[in-house]
Amino acid sequence: MESMGKMKSSWDLYVEEALPKLESRRTFAPLRPMNVSTAGQEEGAQTNFDEDEYETYQGIQPWDRLASQIKLPQTFYQRLMDGLELTCKNEREEHEIISSNQEKQFKNLTLFAGNDFLGLSRHPTIAKAMAKAAMEQGTGPRGSPLICGYTNYHMALESVLANLKKKEACLVFTSGFAANMALMAAIGSIVPVLTGSTRPTKEEKVAIFSDALNHASIVDGLRLAEHQGGVELFVYKHCDMSHLDARLTKCKNKKKVVVTDSLFSMDGDMAPMVELAQLRKKHGFFWVVDDAHGTFVWGKNGGGLAEEFNCEYDVDICVGTLSKAASSLGGFIACSKIWKQWIQSKGRSFIYSTIAPIPLVAASYASVVVARKESWRRREIRNRMKEFHALTGIPVKSQIVSVIIGDIMEAIKVNQEFVQSGLYCVAVGPPAVPPNTARIRLTLTAVQTTEDIKRIAALVSKYAKFKVPSYIDSSRHISARL
Structure with a gap:
């Protein structure tokens, strides 16, 4: 594998220098792999993870249509129709019923609001x-991954995900949110460990450059990293490579990190992956990509946006989720072996969380396997995108389409018509999106x-007119606006 054979990056060397310090302080956190006893299995027998045993299908099957259907309790449906979506009293009464x-x-209703892409x-x-x-195996995890929960099932899942992302190793989490929190905390802890100080100089700190519309889990993780004292944070304009280039050029810090979503969940636009790869070559930064909405959907094998744009080996660390296109639950970080050891030792949301139950890991x-082999599903998504564009004229960049309305109450009124027509969508407003950009988010x-x-x-088509929100660069993104 190309990424495994290349020379170690300066960042791997930083971690190599820092890991022995954890060992000397007895704070290195080792994983404790184990197999669990299987009911009815002979002693010494191994669990089989042969991919050929997983049955796959070509073309849509009767059960697939069930994934696009949803049933709403009549009381909740009526609350949507009455415009009472944001009232807590009605929700309490409805739950009691x-x-x-x-x-x-x-x-x-037909579902247009989920992430089961x-x-x-x-x-x-x-x-x-x-x-x-x-x-x-039962329902257990039985403990945290650092105590007794890290099984051969978890290791098998990590292996298949690492291969998908063209990385040496992988670490699984209970959620994508937890994965981002752990990674940002782990990056933020490098300098304090290397310097032995929680107050390193400005030049010693890690300079992290974050896209203005990155997911909340990245934002919260960066706040935690800042609190540790080893990070200086810079925010660049959404997908604006000229602004990022200028900020990187001006920054004097030796250690630089760029972190971005690959596909932005509320706008449906993509990070300029090729341009980011070019900037990485120019500035030598450590590149972190959160590919939550791209993994399994984009790329020939479902490897995500990095595979789609042929820059898998430029991305240093890829964060992903199993709760969207994989239709399961959990998150993961695909990285080098040495980074895996660092994250498992310094990522608090990993260390202090119980690991995912074995049945859930088996499903993941x-x-x-199914997502990779049933490539027709990715083609069908492209077909739906082409059809939507042909019928509405809206430039569709991904499987996520935002119809920008503006005012949240107006968005709720528009959404009522969608729901009344048998199409389940959701009006999304602040804090998930900036003020005055409430929208109907379609998947x-x-x-x-x-x-x-x-x-x-x-x-x-009844509502959409073309106008670009002021916070979006018009050369990169067009949304439909009422």
Whole structure:
């Protein structure tokens, strides 16, 4: 593998220098791999992770359509229709009705609001893998990964994810949020460990450059890193490579990191991966990509945006999630072996969290295999994108489309019409998006049909006019605005 054979980066050398300091202080946190006993299995037998045993299919199947359907309790549906979505009193009363099993009526809708992009949530192969693991292994994780929870199932999942991302190693988490928090904290701890001081000089600090619209988990992780005293934070304009280049050029810090989402979840636009790779060559920064919405959806094998734009070996660390296109739950960090050791020792959200249960990990492993082999699902997403563009004229850059409305109450009114037409969408407002940019966020999936797209395109075309929000560079992004 190319990334494994290349010379060590300066960042690997920093970590190599810092790890012995953890060992000398007895603060290195080793993983404790173990196999768990399987019901009915002979002593000494190994769990089989043969990918050929995972059944896959070509083309949409009857169960796939179930992944695009949703049922709303009639009381909640009525609350949406009455414009009472943001009221807590009605929510309490509604929950009381549902929890007491008094709710008898449901409204069937087609789902356009989820992140099950490939439609794997009803796939029988994944369900069988989860059920088999539960029957054989129980429900446990039994502990944290540093105590007794790190099993051969977790190691197998890490291995298949590392291969997908073309990296040496991988570390799995209970969520993508936890993965970003751990990584930012781990980066922020390098200088204090190397210098032995929580107050290093400005020049000694790690300069981290973050896209203005990065996910909240990155933002919160960076706040934690700043609190540790070893980081100086710089925010660059959204996807603006000229601004990033200027900030990198002006910065005198030796250690530089650039962190960005690959596909931005509320706007659907992509980071300029090729230009970022070029800037990395120019400035020599450490490149971190959060590929939560790109993994399994983009790239020939589902390797994400880095694979799509042929810059997998330029990305130093890739963060991903298993709770979106993989239709499971959890997060991961794909990186070098030495970085894995550093993160597991300094990432607080990893150290102090119980690891994912074995059945869930088994389902995630099956999802990775199925997602890679059933490449037709990625093609179907592209087909839905083309159809949506043809019917609305909206330039569709990814599987996420934002119809910008502006005022949150106005967005709720527009969303009522979508829901009333049998299309489940959600009006999104602050703090998830900036003030006065409330929107209807639509997701296009592999298990929606051409007829589904026609129905939603008719409504979108009724409202959409082209205008670019002021915080978006018009040369890179166009949103539909009411």
